[in-house]
Every structure is written in C-alpha cells, then in structure tokens.
Amino acid sequence: MNKKQNIRVGISLGDPNGIGGEIILKAFENNQMLELYTPVIFASTKLLSYYIKTFNLNIKIHGITSLDDVVEGKVNVVRLIKEPFRVKWGTVDPIAGELAVRSLKAATEALKLNQIDVLVTAPIHKESIQSEEFKFPGHTDYLNQELDGESLMFMVSEDLRVGLLTDHVPLKEVPVQITEKLIKTKIGTIKESLKKDFGIVKPRIAVLGINPHVGDNGVIGTDDQETLIPVLEELRKDGTLIFGPYPADSFFGNKKHLQFDAVLASYHDQGLVPFKTITFGAGVNYTAGLSHVRTSPDHGTGFDIAGKGDANPSSFMAAIHTAVTIFRHRTMYEEISANPLKNLSKKRR
Incomplete structure (x- = not known):
C-alpha cells in the first residue's frame, strides 16, 4: 500500500444492538476527519443507513465490495452483511453477536494482509458473541491468536x-x-x-x-x-x-x-x-505487543443508552487518533532501526 495516501483506518461494527454504529458515524460526521484518515467500515450500507436516519446524522457513506475500491475523502463501507437485520436496541442477541464477529474477522483479515493500516474496533457484547466458532472473552484474546506477538491490554x-x-x-x-x-x-x-x-x-x-x-x-x-x-x-x-x-x-x-x-x-x-x-x-484500549495496531474506545456496548442518540463518540475518536499516532511512531521506529547508519548519513547531508 502506498503510505503517502491517507492512513486507512479499518473499523469493525461491534454489536449492532449497541452504540457502536452511532459512535462510528458520529466520529466521521465532521468532514475534517476525512482529510486525515480514510475510514473503511466492515458492515452493511443498509444497516448504517438505518443508523443515519435514526439519529438524523449529516453523513454520506460509500458502499464498496472490494478494498480495491476504497476512495479517500469518503466513509467507505465494505458490503459485508447482505441479509436483513432488525435492530433491537440494548438486546443480547446471538444473531447480533454473529454479525459483530463476522465484521471483526473480515477486518482482522484485511489488517493481516495490510489492506488497512490500523484496526479500530467498536464494542462487542461478550455474551452474544459466544458460539461454537468463536469462544473468546473479547477482542484481545482473538487478536492474540490471529496476529503475531504476545498481546497486552494497554489502556492509554x-x-x-x-x-x-x-x-x-x-x-x-x-x-x-x-x-x-x-x-x-x-x-x-x-x-x-x-x-x-x-x-x-x-x-x-x-x-x-x-x-x-x-x-x-x-x-x-x-x-x-x-x-x-x-x-x-x-x-x-x-x-x-x-x-x-x-x-x-x-x-x-x-x-x-x-x-x-x-x-x-x-x-x-x-x-x-x-x-x-x-x-x-x-481513554483508549490499545492491544500492545502485536504485529499490527488495534485500538478501541474505553467503554462497552452502552445497551442502556442504545438507540437514544446520546452516545458520545469522544473515546472512539480518541481510539482512531491513537491508532494512527502509534502507526506513525512504529513506522518511524522501524525505518530508523532497519538502517540507522543510512538514516544518520541522510541527516548530515
């Protein structure tokens, strides 16, 4: 991927019955955010359109079927979930959990393939995600299995x-x-x-x-x-x-x-x-110690306020900023560590 482009921020949906969709969309309602990062949400255009209408948000989304179609300056949505889903605000629902897991898995795979630069995860519900195919207490344990390194839950x-x-x-x-x-x-x-x-x-x-x-x-x-x-x-x-x-x-x-x-x-x-x-x-939840950067907000699914339009996107926005900052620090560190003498000679010219 051309690193001169805006950093691609992959975003997993989280539990669709919670506040995840709301805080994701509110974060990018400000167009200035799109000048800094290119969001790629793994979800459903129909579901996100429902959130936009429900919360009367001033935002447009750009549906894509392939990560080759990502456009800078737009809120890109990978059409991952095609079947209809009825939102039941604040409800523990295994179908909602399955959609959250599907979004997480797709976003993680894109991260591993470097099709996105960082991953920011919206909150999941630890009960609804449990199934025969997914037996993890949360994001950290799953990512520790999928990515190289030893994970550490690091609140920053x-x-x-x-x-x-x-x-x-x-x-x-x-x-x-x-x-x-x-x-x-x-x-x-x-x-x-x-x-x-x-x-x-x-x-x-x-x-x-x-x-x-x-x-x-x-x-x-x-x-x-x-x-x-x-x-x-x-x-x-x-x-x-x-x-x-x-x-x-x-x-x-x-x-x-x-x-x-x-x-x-x-x-x-x-x-x-x-x-x-x-x-x-x-605050931000950062999974340190892994080969790729993943952050999330420091709160949960917010079932008690889901659907009311009261969710505050501040922590989610902080998670995006933190992920991008860490990505830049890490890139710089790797460049310096790879050939310190070469970089030193450049500075002396």
Missing part, C-alpha cells in the same frame, strides 16, 4: 498508560496466573511498546502489588514477596527502569502515576477502575 490516554498482568479472568485465578514468566513477558511488552509505539527512549514503569498493601510483608498474602518482588529485582539488575511494587489503594490518589511512563496493574479492576475514573471519555 494523554497522561496515563495502564497495562494489565491479567485481564479478563476471574479474581480467584489472578494469583495462580501471575508467574515469573508472565511478569517478565508483560513488562517486556510494555517496555518495547513505549519505545516503538510512543517514542519513549528510556521508559519508567511502575508496578502495583498483587495483594492489599503489597501483602504487608506476608501478613496479607505472600504472592508479592514470593513471586512479584524477586522478578522486579532481577529486571532492575538488567537495567530496566522498573519501580515498585506499590500499594494500589493510594497510588493514583497520590498522583504517583504522573512520575512514570506506564503503570502495570495485577488485574483488571485494579487498573481499569482508576484509569476510567481519571480519563473516562478520552
């Missing part, structure tokens, strides 16, 4: 980046899953992502404890003393700028996160509750 905003040691697992399984290998892998992924995706040369990473008060020297569990702390000490000897573990209850309240380039939380709610409290509406 302008001033805060939070990665997770464990993500969509029951709380009782967290201590079992946190092993020396997992800790080293996740920290390595964050470190590498901060360098090549965000342009941070010497990243500083903070780690939150597994148990309350980091176990209080074993009084409240021994997971931190036996597993987490020894690994962090070993990584420091190798030159990694890793700090902690810190008690999670006071870390964000004391604004310690502002001293670091990223924070690694032990489990889902330990990291996402403070992240969404601080950044809600501007």
